[in-house]
Amino acid sequence: MALDDTHDPKRKSWIETANAAGAEFPLQNLPLGVFRRKGSGEAPRGGVAIGDRILDLASAHRARLLSGDAAQAAEAASGPTLNRLMGMGNGASRALRRALSEALGAEAASRRSAVEPHLVAMRDAEMTLPCEIGDFSDFFSSIHHATNAGRSLRPDNPLAANFKYIPVAYHSRASSVVADGAPVRRPHGQIKPGSSEAPIHSACRALDCEVELGFYIGAGNALGTSIPIDQAEDRIFGFCLLNDWSARDIQGWESTPLGPFLGKSFCTTVSPWIVTLAAMEPFRCADYARAAGDPAPLPYLTAKTEGGFDIAIEALISTPKQRQAGGTPMRFALCNARNGYWTVAQMVTHHTVNGCNLRPGDLFGTGTLSGPEAGTLGCLLEITKRGSEAMTLANGEERRWLEDGDEITFRARAEKPGHVGIGFGQCGGRIEPATA
Numbered sequence: 175m176a177l178d179d180t181h182d183p184k185r186k187s188w189i190e191t192a193n194a195a196g197a198e199f200p201l202q203n204l205p206l207g208v209f210r211r212k213g214s215g216e217a218p219r220g221g222v223a224i225g226d227r228i229l230d231l232a233s234a235h236r237a238r239l240l241s242g243d244a245a246q247a248a249e250a251a252s253g254p255t256l257n258r259l260m261g262m263g264n265g266a267s268r269a270l271r272r273a274l275s276e277a278l279g280a281e282a283a284s285r286r287s288a289v290e291p292h293l294v295a296m297r298d299a300e301m302t303l304p305c306e307i308g309d310f311s312d313f314f315s316s317i318h319h320a321t322n323a324g325r326s327l328r329p330d331n332p333l334a335a336n337f338k339y340i341p342v343a344y345h346s347r348a349s350s351v352v353a354d355g356a357p358v359r360r361p362h363g364q365i366k367p368g369s370s371e372a373p374i375h376s377a378c379r380a381l382d383c384e385v386e387l388g389f390y391i392g393a394g395n396a397l398g399t400s401i402p403i404d405q406a407e408d409r410i411f412g413f414c415l416l417n418d419w420s421a422r423d424i425q426g427w428e429s430t431p432l433g434p435f436l437g438k439s440f441c442t443t444v445s446p447w448i449v450t451l452a453a454m455e456p457f458r459c460a461d462y463a464r465a466a467g468d469p470a471p472l473p474y475l476t477a478k479t480e481g482g483f484d485i486a487i488e489a490l491i492s493t494p495k496q497r498q499a500g501g502t503p504m505r506f507a508l509c510n511a512r513n514g515y516w517t518v519a520q521m522v523t524h525h526t527v528n529g530c531n532l533r534p535g536d537l538f539g540t541g542t543l544s545g546p547e548a549g550t551l552g553c554l555l556e557i558t559k560r561g562s563e564a565m566t567l568a569n570g571e572e573r574r575w576l577e578d579g580d581e582i583t584f585r586a587r588a589e590k591p592g593h594v595g596i597g598f599g600q601c602g603g604r605i606e607p608a609t610a
């Protein structure tokens with residue numbers, strides 16, 4: 175897909191808040207989500223973010239604001255999940271994007287009176303998950319994260335032998351994926367307090383977060399078929415932010431030999447807006463630069479085009495003490511989607527190479543997007559070297575792991591000179607104490 179009028183950096187919206195410098199949701203973004211008016215008891219329905227407003231796709235469709243393919247897409251997004259729109263393939267969401275870009279563009283100010291009745295202020299809305307997530311697979315795509323995480327298990331050879339050949343992943347839990355703002359309950363599980371001590375049943379003592387990019391599948395594939403690498407990207411409906419909350423002590427004891435289970439499945443938070451693949455078009459970049467001597471990807475994972483995306487994701491922490499003192503959240507990590515050794519297209523193709531079928535609304539996580547330097551590490555496991563060195567916050571507090579009342583928030587932007595930058599909204603959650 176190429177750049178078109180919907181990406182034109184000169185274009186503005188008649189909704190002034192969309193034109194502000196640094197706005198998350200300018201005319202060039204138009205992410206999709208599911209919302210309703212706060213406390214209204216209304217049925218959730220699809221919407222598109224523009225400035226500080228949400229365009230209600232259900233009411234816009236009922237009022238026949240759109241026509242042709244865009245109207246069909248809006249109809250498919252009028253219910254409580256976007257799965258039907260996702261399953262129509264990216265042609266449908268692109269038609270909707272083109273029509274909305276036109277209707278909300280400054281040059282269409284004459285349509286303002288027709289469009290305005292379908293706008294809801296974001297501050298009056300609550301967001302839900304954007305779709306029904308059938309399956310959730312979480313990858314392990316940053317070589318820096320994989321090396322740092324492997325160091326305590328295999329100090330001499332931290333990177334597993336398969337890493338440079340396989341986009342490694344595990345099947346995570348779809349039922350416990352929640353949207354921004356949902357509380358995160360500290361989990362219970364089996365932990366081993368020391369290497370020579372017997373395991374006990376306890377509340378998690380090593381709670382962590384992981385900075386990841388998420389993405390949703392649009393049109394899937396039939397069981398027994400696979401998605402070739404050059405078609406893989408177009409099966410991605412769009413992107414979100416994803417916090418793969420992790421109980422390191424539960425994970426550490428349970429993961430041999432089969433990998434993460436209860437240490438991950440208690441909760442995953444996503445940002446509720448889906449930034450479409452079309453909106454990401456200007457922010458493409460080269461694949462991760464493999465070191466000289468690294469193996470080339472096998473042919474089935476070798477794409478003809480660049481597969482990287484330049485998305486800066488920051489992680490902020492706010493503690494009860496900070497909040498009581500009226501302080502602002504502190505940034506403790508700045509990661510980037512470019513840090514993935516494997517591209518999102520390679521993840522899609524590898525997932526289906528055995529004939530596994532993907533379905534509209536399936537969720538993928540990239541894995542923790544740590545970079546090589548201090549300040550770019552995307553989880554406490556890496557920052558505190560598995561809890562051995564405390565992270566000091568701006569107010570002097572220390573954290574080895576997350577404590578009750580801590581709030582973790584991810585925000586992200588894609589920027590490129592000559593283009594209008596876009597934001598992703600917020601992916602946040604506060605830790606609540608374990609149940610008694």
Ligand code: MN
Pocket residue numbers: 312313384386418539541542
């Ligand atoms: Mn993860």
